[in-house]
Amino acid sequence: MAPIFKASEVHKRFGDHVVLENINLQFKSDCLSGIMGPNGAGKTTCFNVLTGKYKPDRGRIEFQGEDITGLAPHEIARKGISRSFQTMNLFNEFTVLENILIALKEVREHGFDFMHLLARESEVAAKAEKILSLVGLSGKEYHRTSDLAYGDRRSLEIGVALAAEPSLLFLDEPTSGLGAKATTQLLDLIHRLKQKYTIVMIEHDMNFLFELADSISVIHWGQVIAYGTPDTLRDNKWVKQSMLGEGA
Amino acid sequence: MIVRKIAAQDWITKEMLLIFVILVTLPLWIEQIGLYRYLGVEIVIWMIYGLGFNLLLGYSGLPSFGHGAFFGIGAYAFGLFQLWFFENLWLAIVFAIFASFIAGAAVACFVSHRRGIYFALMTIAFGQIFWFIAIKWHSVTGGEDGLLNIPRAAADFGIFAFDLDSNTELFYFVFIVFVCIVLLLWRLVHSKFGKVLQAIRQNEERARFIGYNVWLFKWVAFTLSAAIAGLAGVLFSMAQQGAYPDVMALHASGIIVMMTLIGGGFVSFWGPVIGVTIYFLARDVLGIITEAWLLWFGLVFVLTVLFKPEGVAGAWQEWRKSRTSTVSGYQTLLQFLSTKKR
Numbered sequence: 001m002a003p004i005f006k007a008s009e010v011h012k013r014f015g016d017h018v019v020l021e022n023i024n025l026q027f028k029s030d031c032l033s034g035i036m037g038p039n040g041a042g043k044t045t046c047f048n049v050l051t052g053k054y055k056p057d058r059g060r061i062e063f064q065g066e067d068i069t070g071l072a073p074h075e076i077a078r079k080g081i082s083r084s085f086q087t088m089n090l091f092n093e094f095t096v097l098e099n100i101l102i103a104l105k106e107v108r109e110h111g112f113d114f115m116h117l118l119a120r121e122s123e124v125a126a127k128a129e130k131i132l133s134l135v136g137l138s139g140k141e142y143h144r145t146s147d148l149a150y151g152d153r154r155s156l157e158i159g160v161a162l163a164a165e166p167s168l169l170f171l172d173e174p175t176s177g178l179g180a181k182a183t184t185q186l187l188d189l190i191h192r193l194k195q196k197y198t199i200v201m202i203e204h205d206m207n208f209l210f211e212l213a214d215s216i217s218v219i220h221w222g223q224v225i226a227y228g229t230p231d232t233l234r235d236n237k238w239v240k241q242s243m244l245g246e247g248a
Numbered sequence: 249m250i251v252r253k254i255a256a257q258d259w260i261t262k263e264m265l266l267i268f269v270i271l272v273t274l275p276l277w278i279e280q281i282g283l284y285r286y287l288g289v290e291i292v293i294w295m296i297y298g299l300g301f302n303l304l305l306g307y308s309g310l311p312s313f314g315h316g317a318f319f320g321i322g323a324y325a326f327g328l329f330q331l332w333f334f335e336n337l338w339l340a341i342v343f344a345i346f347a348s349f350i351a352g353a354a355v356a357c358f359v360s361h362r363r364g365i366y367f368a369l370m371t372i373a374f375g376q377i378f379w380f381i382a383i384k385w386h387s388v389t390g391g392e393d394g395l396l397n398i399p400r401a402a403a404d405f406g407i408f409a410f411d412l413d414s415n416t417e418l419f420y421f422v423f424i425v426f427v428c429i430v431l432l433l434w435r436l437v438h439s440k441f442g443k444v445l446q447a448i449r450q451n452e453e454r455a456r457f458i459g460y461n462v463w464l465f466k467w468v469a470f471t472l473s474a475a476i477a478g479l480a481g482v483l484f485s486m487a488q489q490g491a492y493p494d495v496m497a498l499h500a501s502g503i504i505v506m507m508t509l510i511g512g513g514f515v516s517f518w519g520p521v522i523g524v525t526i527y528f529l530a531r532d533v534l535g536i537i538t539e540a541w542l543l544w545f546g547l548v549f550v551l552t553v554l555f556k557p558e559g560v561a562g563a564w565q566e567w568r569k570s571r572t573s574t575v576s577g578y579q580t581l582l583q584f585l586s587t588k589k590r
């Protein structure tokens with residue numbers, strides 16, 4: 001089966017600092033693809049290039065067979081790619097519910113509606129409720145986002161990405177900063193999301209990824225240095241080395 | 249903390265009615281408190297200007313320091329249409345709004361991919377260009393002397409017509425425009441479009457990644473806001489029966505920013521209305537006492553930005569919140585005491 005997403009020979013540098021060098025990645029439909037690697041390896045930059053924040057200096061990016069290289073973030077988003085951010089990126093003055101509503105496809109399609117309220121249609125509100133309950137934020141609809149606890153903000157970060165009903169979901173270190181209990185809850189959430197979505201996830205927690213992922217790419221020094229299923233990678237020397245190199 | 253339910257948003261609110269009532273009766277009492285009717289005209293015109301400006305500053309988070317240009321273009325275009333072609337209030341108004349709309353749309357093309365300080369600097373630059381043209385293009389604008397003797401034709405509704413000769417008549421004309429703009433903008437800021445603008449203000453990057461063409465939204469907000477400034481400029485040139493370059497100067501563009509911020513445009517729809525009132529009262533009341541009133545006003549502005557960036561409206565909202573929380577605190581205490589007894 002052809003992959004839903006394909007990046008070929010992608011290069012990116014900032015000034016004379018080469019951050020991505022000849023990246024080749026393929027993500028299959030209905031799978032959870034993991035990306036791991038030490039801090040500063042270029043994982044987030046890779047997401048940024050794949051989702052349109054930066055244009056690659058070279059290379060080609062394809063989504064559902066279509067060339068999306070160099071498209072703007074909103075164009076890529078509208079093709080059905082959603083992402084979450086490692087450092088949280090929410091609408092802090094909005095309520096939790098408004099964060100979800102604004103990201104819903106139904107609202108986005110009517111962005112230039114000068115008359116009607118955000119959630120005038122009850123189906124739209126119901127949809128937002130469903131997403132909030134999925135990510136475990138029911139009952140906090142009317143909390144101001146900046147007042148949320150850290151873990152709840154992490155969940156909302158994922159909720160906002162889900163709201164657009166993506167065909168492909170990029171998650172950038174969703175567990176970062178979470179305690180053990182919250183990490184377990186998140187693991188459970190991603191297990192559930194896995195049934196419905198095609199996911200690409202960056203994760204530094206090796207065990208987390210080994211449990212969830214169908215395949216894993218290891219990025220180091222801006223290159224994909226290993227690729228395989230969790231089982232084949234468990235004893236890979238690069239994986240061991242890069243994870244040891246990461247320290248704590 | 250529960251912020252605010254996204255319940256059905258009314259077309260008309262209590263605050264709105266209160267402001268309408270205060271304004272509609274203004275000609276009856278303004279002279280009683282030692283002021284004059286023309287001041288009412290001026291205040292309401294600048295309220296319109298401020299409300300349109302706040303669509304950009306407060307709702308979209310885009311600080312334009314060149315909005316005087318569009319106010320001025322509206323004023324000049326209104327005059328020029330009638331001096332060049334013929335006297336007709338409606339056509340002149342449409343022409344003037346169109347002119348400021350076009351100017352706004354053109355400038356918006358250049359500034360919409362910017363924000364923050366770069367946005368501010370570019371709007372200053374464009375504002376200065378328009379101001380310079382207004383001063384130098386003598387044959388059209390009358391240069392520093394301005395455009396004089398702009399006719400103020402009657403408001404002709406076909407079957408009947410209103411003269412707008414007296415300040416009271418003009419006031420009610422301006423008031424009706426104000427009501428329309430308030431109703432329109434109130435709806436707009438609570439619509440999906442308005443929410444997207446607020447989302448862009450809070451987090452432009454995320455707005456982009458959930459699929460909004462941020463550039464286009466900013467462009468529309470800027471252009472709309474410029475058109476409303478142009479409409480206010482029209483009313484001002486009707487009031488003054490002339491159009492002058494000073495409203496286009498950087499100084500004048502800065503004052504609308506000050507008014508909007510002092511009033512609390514970032515936290516309230518009514519921020520600019522409050523700010524404009526404070527400014528004109530300061531000018532006419534403080535102005536009697538000291539010629540340096542603008543210095544004091546500027547000082548208040550600096551203090552506002554330093555200590556209460558949410559402005560008067562923000563202080564008011566906080567006061568009300570603190571009052572409700574002391575009440576509930578008191579109730580909790582009572583509850584606590586009564587449970588203890590039992």
Ligand SMILES: Nc1ncnc2c1ncn2[C@@H]1O[C@H](COP(=O)(O)OP(=O)(O)O)[C@@H](O)[C@H]1O
Nearest residue numbers: 014017019037038039040041042043044045046
């Ligand atoms: N916008 C940028 N400008 C310059 N350097 C950048 C930029 N973004 C990332 N980098 C650099 O790219 C490298 C990889 O960063 P990043 O992709 O965040 O790593 P990771 O997510 O794997 O921890 C780092 O050295 C970082 O400093």
Ligand SMILES: [Mg+2]
Nearest residue numbers: 043044045086
């Ligand atoms: Mg990272």
